[in-house]
């Protein structure tokens with residue numbers, strides 16, 4: 001699922017012939033992307049200085065776990081980045097463990113940041129003619145996605161975070177941003193609430209936002225018309241200490257409806273809400289296939305599989321999603337058509353063992 005629309009070459013860059021092939025690729029490519037452990041590329045003989053020497057127009061894009069600093073030599077995986085980038089300490093419930101999130105904010109989140117860095121560097125190159133090095137550390141990418149919590153860290157110096165439910169519960173704040181469960185903040189407090197069937201369906205829930213401009217409509221829907229004018233509930237600030245009571249009341253309404261019924265009713269009044277959709281429900285949503293967000297792909301060895309297409313829709317760039325390549329599927333094609341190797345030269349590279357099937361220890 002991670003390699004759609006790519007070609008695959010296997011190459012042992014520690015074999016002199018393989019290193020030469022990579023050097024030749026560097027000379028003609030626009031972008032080199034790598035996420036080896038810190039220092040590995042240098043040890044292969046591809047320092048940034050050497051890469052620039054080979055091709056001053058190339059963009060070298062690297063993912064590392066950390067930027068320069070005390071942890072720069074560490075190897076990093078997804079959940080390490082979630083923990084070191086501020087996500088884990090702010091995810092979960094106040095009285096529970098820090099939690100990692102299922103969203104791949106460390107891996108895919110960093111990849112997205114890197115991709116933006118690459119297109120920026122490519123654009124800059126059209127003006128300067130020069131390539132540059134793009135580095136994105138996983139810790140930094142996760143932190144960037146958690147920047148609102150960094151804002152809250154600074155707000156804490158001025159007093160309690162009043163939109164967090166722990167404020168309404170009278171529980172004092174410490175010196176760091178706490179975990180806030182499913183709270184969303186400010187004038188738009190939100191929670192995940194049970195819907196009809198929650199006893200047996202782990203996804204019978206809806207996210208419900210008591211957005212200030214639609215408060216009166218919410219009061220009508222849940223049959224609490226007095227809350228429109230009662231000073232204890234009428235304004236966002238007045239409601240903050242009562243959020244548990246308010247959401248308990250709203251939940252008694254949502255529990256009488258399925259998440260889809262609730263969504264339909266609430267949408268009529270522009271009350272922001274979102275059913276918790278399982279992966280199964282998403283995979284069965286035909287509208288996502290119609291837009292190309294979900295794509296069914298045929299693969300020669302795995303059969304049919306679902307992949308997520310491009311979530312970014314471009315009006316003049318309709319690229320069809322293709323299956324991922326087999327490992328090394330395009331080695332010959334790349335050597336012949338991209339590098340123009342043929343005859344004895346091609347045979348020498350093949351005979352060197354630099355392009356054979358690699359030993360796959362990491363995945364086993």
Ligand SMILES: CC(C)(COP(=O)(O)OP(=O)(O)OC[C@H]1O[C@@H](n2cnc3c(N)ncnc32)[C@H](O)[C@@H]1OP(=O)(O)O)[C@@H](O)C(=O)NCCC(=O)NCCSC(=O)C(=O)O
Nearest residue numbers: 011012013014035036037040043063064065075076077078
């Ligand atoms: C992901 C890693 C922890 C994996 O570490 P390792 O499995 O030990 O791989 P390394 O990158 O260190 O590579 C190991 C050695 O293999 C060598 N190596 C790698 N590829 C080649 C080829 N093609 N030819 C020759 N040698 C090679 C490399 O130079 C190293 O050699 P030596 O010079 O002898 O050392 C690390 O690469 C890393 O920290 N990457 C940056 C952060 C990152 O992208 N993390 C996301 C991972 S995915 C994830 O989080 C997740 O799946 O979950």
